């Protein structure tokens with residue numbers, strides 16, 4: 001097993017396939033990457049997945065940039081060892097045409113980013129015109145081929161989409177969709193749009209029929225009359241970081257222990273399996289939570305919480 005000094009076991013990989021994107025979202029964290037060189041290859045993805053699988057890693061999330069800009073994404077999926085959960089986070093604009101083949105290539109599910117149901121707001125956030133309908137088509141295609149549950153990622157933005165939460169909850173209700181409401185992290189000076197997710201969560205909690213705490217980040221998912229709503233609150237959240245159980249891989253094949261740090265990246269490009277394995281063990285051992293608690297110093301065993 002891959003365990004760090006805080007008792008956090010690495011059970012999943014988050015692999016960035018590219019820095020390129022066809023949208024220009026005003027807040028984009030680009031998975032914490034700065035400009036990188038050439039993109040990770042099919043063989044490199046297969047290598048890190050194969051090695052990590054030997055240590056019990058059974059989940060892979062692909063992200064970016066826009067991962068569907070990789071024309072060889074099907075090939076990447078087919079090169080993976082058996083996994084319990086393979087998913088991608090995408091802006092959805094290129095999904096409609098590719099959903100079926102991605103499913104056939106082994107993708108289990110997708111997260112689609114959609115911050116607003118209002119065309120003009122969507123255009124402002126993404127700084128691109130003519131893409132909104134493509135995203136809705138992408139979600140429909142994912143549903144029809146069974147890339148489910150489809151999570152709808154909504155970054156909660158002050159003065160932009162705060163009034164759309166109920167509408168988004170109605171959109172996901174009764175379908176294999178989950179609404180994931182995400183606290184904005186400060187990138188590109190977009191923090192002026194930071195909205196209070198803690199108060200929103202309190203309101204959702206009061207209306208919920210049931211709540212379940214996920215192992216990853218100890219995020220809570222609420223059930224509201226047939227709708228599922230997950231809240232992601234990463235900022236100043238030591239519990240979130242203490243339950244961070246995945247290792248990031250950058251789009252130029254470096255191990256990246258934390259989204260918010262770039263001074264501890266380790267390149268594994270060109271290394272043999274044995275060399276990658278040695279670097280992996282050392283890098284995981286040195287991993288630290290970004291936000292730390294004075295009292296809770298180790299990851300606590302997982303249990304299901306009910307409200």
Ligand SMILES: Nc1nc2c(ncn2[C@@H]2O[C@H](COP(=O)(O)OP(=O)(O)OP(=O)(O)O)[C@@H](O)[C@H]2O)c(=O)[nH]1
Nearest residue numbers: 061063087089111151153180182185232234244259
């Ligand atoms: N600080 C921090 N934020 C994260 C991390 N992972 C995810 N997030 C936040 O959560 C948001 C949603 O992430 P997704 O790519 O949809 O994937 P996920 O929710 O982590 O994974 P699944 O729920 O399993 O699909 C991201 O945009 C980030 O804002 C992390 O490791 N650290």
Ligand SMILES: C[S@@+](CC[C@H](N)C(=O)[O-])C[C@H]1O[C@@H](n2cnc3c(N)ncnc32)[C@H](O)[C@@H]1O
Nearest residue numbers: 027028029064065066089090091113153184185
């Ligand atoms: C960086 S994007 C990459 C994948 C894909 N292009 C997409 O937009 O879904 C991954 C996720 O990060 C979210 N995200 C980007 N910047 C963020 C920020 N500053 N704070 C919180 N979430 C952010 C996006 O909304 C998206 O759901």
Ligand code: SF4
Nearest residue numbers: 021023025028065091
């Ligand atoms: S679509 Fe994703 S990667 Fe592209 S700019 Fe928006 S958040 Fe960033």
Ligand code: SF4
Nearest residue numbers: 241244258259289290
């Ligand atoms: S340690 Fe915290 S900030 Fe860093 S990647 Fe994990 S959850 Fe995100």
